[in-house]
Amino acid sequence: MNHNRFIFAFLFVFVSCISLAQTASIKGVILDTDKHPVSNVNISSQGNSVQSDSNGFFEITVPSNRKVSLIFTHVSLKMISLTVNLKTNEVFVFNPIMNNSQEQMGEVFVSSGNRKRVQGIATIDTETIKKIPGANAGIENVLKTLPGVNSNNELSSQYMVRGGNYDENLVYVNEVEVYRPFLIRSGQQEGLSFTNTDLVQNVEFSAGGFQAKFGDKLSSVLDITYRKPTQFGASFEASFLGGSASVDLVSKNKKWSAVTGVRYRNNSLLVNSQDTQTNYTPTFGDIQTNINYDISEKWQMSFLGNISENKYLYQPLTRETKFGTIDQPMALAVYYQGQEKDQYDTYFGALKTTYKASSSLTLKLIGSLFHTTEKEHFDILAQYRLGNVDPENPTDPSAIDFTRGIGSQLNHARNDLDALIANIELKGTKEWKESQLEFGLKYTRESIRDRVVEWEMIDSAGFSINPPIAILPENNQPYSPYTGPLLPYQDIRATNFNTINRFSGYAQWNKQTEIGSSRVWYHLGARFQSWNVSGVSEEGKNQTVVSPRAQFAIKPDWERDMVFRISGGLYHQPPFYRELRDLDGVVNPNVKAQEAVHVVLSNDYNFRMWNRPFKWVTELYYKSLSDVNVYSIDNVRIRYVANNNAKAYAQGLDFRLNGEFVPGTESWVSFGYMKTEENYENKGYIARPTDQRLKFAMLFQDYMPNIPSVKVYLNLVYNTGLPGGAPAYSDPYLYQSRLNDYRRADIGFAKVFVDSSTQNTKKGWLKNFKELAVGLEIFNLFNNQNAITNTWVRDVYSKNQYAIPNYMTSRVFNVKINARL
Known part of the structure; x- marks a missing residue:
């Protein structure tokens, strides 16, 4: 290969x-x-x-x-x-x-192409997105191979960028900001990301130092444009994980066009490869459409709509996990009762109109509405047995020779959320004196109703375990009876009805000129946002932040094609709803915007090797953060302290080499080093939950030399371990551990029957297809055991607690078929 x-x-x-x-x-x-x-x-x-x-x-x-x-x-x-x-x-x-x-x-x-180079924006080919294998294939699957982008969860479409968390990434589709469900706790509950790959035309991504015209987040921007079709077309895909279909429609007078896609996904194939045996009945489906109407040459309108229904029914049965050392192998056997029923229904619509008022002025008016109703209900009793593995049956985790601990854990939740988010935005672009002015003004109203009821009961060897942080009477048993209350190990109860009003806007000046024989580009701008949180017992105060940003790029008149860029500025992230809730589920209306100073230095070098194009990109970055809202991560659920009592920093170096290693295909190699730490209440600097030090990734496309119609796609990711796996109640200043390194390789093989180079030569029924391919995918090729969290159980004899890793998916085979008419 x-x-x-x-x-x-x-x-x-x-x-x-x-x-x-x-x-x-x-x-x-x-x-x-x-x-x-x-x-x-x-x-x-x-x-x-x-x-x-x-x-x-x-x-x-x-x-x-x-x-x-x-x-x-x-x-x-x-x-x-x-x-x-x-x-x-x-x-x-x-x-x-x-x-x-x-x-x-x-x-x-x-x-x-210089526009993307000088702005520090990476473009991703849509065909590459469709072909690269992954347990959760799509745009996010390919993003995770880029430098500075990290994830240790193949079931999730969420990602971390340069020390930020999942809530710090902007996602736009057709210039409209899109949202995720709020209550999702684990990757296997996600199902589908918003973006439908079948509808995508352009994908652009910036990992930091982005311009003022993009919104108020701290880490990254993913800017996606859906296709505007020019002729009829249709496509479909089917695999063991689900299927999708799309259709392109165009009116006879070419004024109307629409692209519509339907998707269905079932994660049973992946979930059943985990240690926990379950009855698992998920239903993840959505329908999206992008409709365009050209009223005249100067005036166009478009509508983007999405309806998504995700039902998640999870009934665990048993779990058997082997851990420990070669000298002392141990096993955990768990028997479950109960089930979890979750449902996330989202409705999204956006209307956009573009008017070219003159040859130098373009105006856009965008209105959008997002509604989500979510419920998370579960009652699961887990009864465990911890012990040494029988040396005569070392491969059987259930063959426990000596029991070291027994106990049970009962988890209960009745969490419900209803959110309605409305936006209206005016944007414009003005060509002025060999320069360009961009500006925008936006109003957002967020209405959120939320009920949180969660508790957990734990007993060990028949004794109820009190919460780790509680003021309780002295326990002097058996000499005197214990008169203290029986309390849940964890207990969170809150009801919140909140309305958040936001005004935001930006202005940006762009200019291209020359200094001597070198080309230079300037981008200067600023954003503002003003917001207020109401509907709580304590009315929130009005808060306003201003974020100036700048970029400067130069392309020297050298023989070698290089662009140097410096960018950065002041970035604010006003709190979204999840950032307002503290660890007890109560909203703090006066949480301040997190603030970060970004500095990014980069070099973009285009060259040719083997008479084919290549690019080498180097980026050095530093972020200084203040008013930090400290948080913890459990799988993909983030819980905030909501008090802005910390400061932090992130620094790193990213490399990416991409080009045609094989003629006609694009592949790349990414490497990154990153360090991020926080200082909470002046206790000293410790690693943040997203401190993933080293990252290596490779995306490689090839074909078999003797059978060129057989394509090969490799997706390889290696990340060092994240801080995590400690009990949720533990103080990170007293106890902090790291998960093991994340190592994963997915490979795909596809037999191409029809593509653009063979379409005109095909006869019979194959001539009806523009593309047709059948493929085999192997997820987790080397069957690495990657842990996402730990389960903590107690040894009644030694009084120790053991961290039993919760492993992600093992090796899985998938077959899929792709076709386009």
Whole structure:
């Protein structure tokens, strides 16, 4: 599978100098006035010529560092001429529209790809997202292979970026902020992320130092654009984990278009590979649509809608987990009674209108509504037996030779939440004196009704265990009777009815110019947000924050194609609802916005190796945080202290090498080092729950040389262990441990029957497909045991507590089929 090519490339970049050809390349898709691809267009330049394929795609190599003219000709359409002056190894994307009425001429000096480079934005190819295997495949699955992005939970679509937690990431779809359910505790309850991969056109991601036009979060921005179809199309996918289908519709006059997708997912295949044997009946499904209407050339409207219903029925039966050492193997056997019933129903709609008031002014008005009703109900009794494994049956965890501890644990919850979030936003872009101004104003109203009722009872060897933190009478048994109350080990009860009103806005100035022979870009801007929390016994005060931000990038007039960038500023994260609730479930209306100063230095280097394009990106970052809202993480549930009594920092270095290690495919290698610590109430600095020091990831695409229609996809992730696994009540300043390193490799094989290169050669029923492939996926290829948390049980003899790891999924096989009409 040509792995030697990959190893050679990786070492080659680190230890040798790269010899660069004095060329650049131009590629793109040619469309006609009806937005249909145009094939057989001849593109010529200085004796070199190519033709566009059946999808209108072309790519041509041209000399660099001088003016070059290209001629686009077609037998039935008018000629297009283009003059460019590109740097060495620069890739210029040009998507012309050919018509039959007039010839077109133009001269270009700046590559459109530079906009992403100077903003520090990573773009992800949508085809890569669909093909790469993962237990929770989709955009988030690929994000976790990027530097600075960490996760140790393959069942969850949530991720951490450069020391931040799951609540610190912005997600936009068609410029509309999207939300997740509130009450999800574990990855296996999530089912589906909001983003439907079948509908996606563009994916852009920034891991820090992002511009003022993006919202008020501390860590990252994921900006997704859904497809606006130009012709009819349909696709479907089916596997052991569920299925999806989508359809593209376009009206005859081309004014109306719509793309709609339906998804269903069942995690039983993955959950049944865990230590706990269960009766598991999940139903995760949604339907999404993106409808576009062109009222005129200047005025367009679109609607984005989503309905999602996630039902989660979980009835654990038994659990057998082996742990300990070779000399003293131990086992935990658990027998369960009871069940968990959860349901998350979400409804989302957004209406967006875009009006081009003049050639230099564009205005957008966006309104959205998000409604979620969630319930989390469970009563589960777990009776455990802890002991030494029978040496005659070391592979059987239930063969306990000597019992060291017995006990039971009863967990109860009746948690219900109803949230309604409404937004209206005005945005605009103004071209002004060779500069660009961007601005926006937004109002948000959040109405949330929440009831929390959770308690836990624990007994060991027949004796009820009192809560770890409680003022109780002296226990002098058996000499005198104990008169203290019988209390739950943990008990949380609260009812909250809250309304949060927010006003926010931004203004940003962008300019591109030159300093000597070097190109430079400036981005200067600021955001503000003002909010108030009402509906609690203590009325919250009005709070306002202002966040200035800046970016500066320079592309020196060097032979090597490099861009240097510095970005950062002041970032605030006003508290969302979960950040207002303390450990007892009570809302503190005066929680302040967390504040962070970001500084990001980066270098973006484009080069060619083996006459193919590659990119090496290096980023050095530092964050200084104040008014930090300390939290704990259990699986994917975050609980906040809600008092802003801490400060923290995060620092690190990220590398990413990506390019065509195999011709025609994109692969990459990521490496990152990160350290983040917090100081709570001036007790000293300790590791934060997201302190994942080292990260290595590889996403690799290949094909079998002798059978090129058989594709191979590898997704490999290694993360050092997170702080975690300690009992929820423990003081991290007195006791803190780390989970084991997270190691996972997913591999996929696909037999491609039809794709863009073979469609015209197929006969019979295959000619009806634009794409058709059947694949085999192996999740957790090496069957690594990765733990997400620990279960703590007591040894009645030694009075010790043992941490029994809660392992994630083991090796699982999946078969899937993909097709597009």
